[in-house]
Amino acid sequence: MMNWILFFGVVFKSILFSTGGFGPLPSLHADFIARGWAGEKQFTEALSIGQVTPGPNGLWIVSLCYLVAGVPGAVLACIALLLPPLFVLLVQRYHGRIAGHPAVQGLLDGVVLVIVGFSVLVLAGMFRSNGVNAEMAAIAVISAALAVSRRVSANIILVVAAVAGLIMG
Known part of the structure; x- marks a missing residue:
């Protein structure tokens, strides 16, 4: 059984402390492999899907999380991808006031x-x-x-x- 909070935390940490695009790859690779959540095949497939689909490079993470944990994993990956930019927008909005x-x-x-x-x-x-x-x-x-x-x-x-x-x- 997947620990969804840990799963989200690992994905969010990798995204938050990277530069976007393929930046989370080393961290996700190390964490997912170490926990036995994914193998090289899933990473290869996710990166391939990310290259052939239109849109931002970071969306390969959604593919990886779908391959690893199905629809709930993909949804958590989408949330993890959206939170850092939303945080920046919140800081920007309130920074002008203070x-x-x-x-x-x-x-x-x-x-x-x-x-x-x-x-x-x-x-x-x-x-x-x-x-x-x-x-x-x-x-x-x-x-x-x-x-x-x-x-x-x-x-x-x-x-x-x-x-x-x-x-x-």
């Missing part, structure tokens, strides 16, 4: 500080594991300054920093 509130600004400033803090920790760990040298520190400082100035695209900064790192050894 965007100017000081508490919201404080929360967003706090989130930015946390992200910056984690970024500094990751950068420090990279420096320690690779050995700190003047060239790497210069690339990091110049890249950070350019990113903060917003005068240069982040993609260009990444490419130039990578090339500079390769050239400097």
Whole structure:
């Protein structure tokens, strides 16, 4: 007997923490295979159906869930596919009403500080594991300054920093 709550949770998690399209494939594959819900054949069939049918690439998940759990599985997959965009719409709708509130600004400033803090920790760990040298520190400082100035695209900064790192050894 299928545990429908667990089934929905696994599908929803895979969709929520992916980029859409085929993004949920690794997570769904690992979870479905590990639980014995699906085999390689079901994945192959679902991906094939998803490629030949019109519409968004993510609909292969509905096919997979139908092959694994029938109509209830397909319905749960549809719900799981719809919830993340609905959540974004709800946030967007209410964000306009509360965007100017000081508490919201404080929360967003706090989130930015946390992200910056984690970024500094990751950068420090990279420096320690690779050995700190003047060239790497210069690339990091110049890249950070350019990113903060917003005068240069982040993609260009990444490419130039990578090339500079390769050239400097």
